[in-house]
Amino acid sequence: MSVQKIAAFGFDKLNLAESIQQMVSAYTDYLKIAEQEKTKRREIDAWEKEAIAKINTQRDLLMAYLDRSFDERAENFRALFKVVDSAIASNNNQQLALTLNSITEIAKSSPFKELANLTSVRAALDDPDHEWTF
Numbered sequence: 001m002s003v004q005k006i007a008a009f010g011f012d013k014l015n016l017a018e019s020i021q022q023m024v025s026a027y028t029d030y031l032k033i034a035e036q037e038k039t040k041r042r043e044i045d046a047w048e049k050e051a052i053a054k055i056n057t058q059r060d061l062l063m064a065y066l067d068r069s070f071d072e073r074a075e076n077f078r079a080l081f082k083v084v085d086s087a088i089a090s091n092n093n094q095q096l097a098l099t100l101n102s103i104t105e106i107a108k109s110s111p112f113k114e115l116a117n118l119t120s121v122r123a124a125l126d127d128p129d130h131e132w133t134f
Contacts, residue, residue: 064125076106 087096
């Protein structure tokens with residue numbers, strides 16, 4: 001298109017150059033914003049993965065604690081009931097009373113009360129020498 005035809009549309013060289021500069025500037029701004037938004041999406045994706053990993057770790061920690069506490073609790077009850085059976089068989093009323101009291105105390109306590117302090121639970125789970133008592 002010739003300069004005369006462009007001029008006929010009301011553009012002169014200065015307006016044409018200015019218009020092209022504005023289009024280039026707008027496109028450059030678009031590219032910058034698009035890249036910034038991609039970066040934000042990557043940051044959000046990374047944050048999401050980190051948050052999900054943290055939640056999964058905490059869930060696994062809680063489940064491991066519950067598995068161990070209930071397994072230990074069940075084993076304690078089994079052992080105490082064996083003592084009860086032995087005390088009944090040997091007619092040892094004092095041992096029977098003490099053992100039944102122990103069973104009652106263990107039954108009254110809740111393994112969930114320890115969950116109030118997850119830091120101590122995590123430390124206990126990480127400690128291979130930790131002795132689980134209830």
